[in-house]
Amino acid sequence: MTQTSSRIMDEFAKLMNGAAGAAQGIKREVETAVRSQMERFLGDMDIVQREDFEAVREMAVKAREENDALGKKVEALEAQLAGAGPKAKKPAARKPAAAKSAAAKSAAAKRASKSKSAKTAGKV
Numbered sequence: 001m002t003q004t005s006s007r008i009m010d011e012f013a014k015l016m017n018g019a020a021g022a023a024q025g026i027k028r029e030v031e032t033a034v035r036s037q038m039e040r041f042l043g044d045m046d047i048v049q050r051e052d053f054e055a056v057r058e059m060a061v062k063a064r065e066e067n068d069a070l071g072k073k074v075e076a077l078e079a080q081l082a083g084a085g086p087k088a089k090k091p092a093a094r095k096p097a098a099a100k101s102a103a104a105k106s107a108a109a110k111r112a113s114k115s116k117s118a119k120t121a122g123k124v
Helices: 002-044 050-087 097-123
Strands: none
Touching: none
């Protein structure tokens, strides 16, 4: 009888090992199916991947640092201009009113002669 019970136990052990192997196979298949469904679901939701998020985050940090540096340069330049006062810019020399009117008359005469020559060229 020990030999019979031993055979039954061996068969039962083989059956359990087979069931355990099948369960592991089913577990892998279920994990793969769930993973692919989750990836599809997340892809449909248009969620950003971690690598893309980190790259954009680094770009934002760099831009913020550059912005701060440029702000400091602007402050320094404004301080220079404020310290220099009226010496920084000299006003441009103004033309007298008579010179302006003469220049305006000259420009008007040039335009008139150009339009007159364009009219005569169209008649030919």
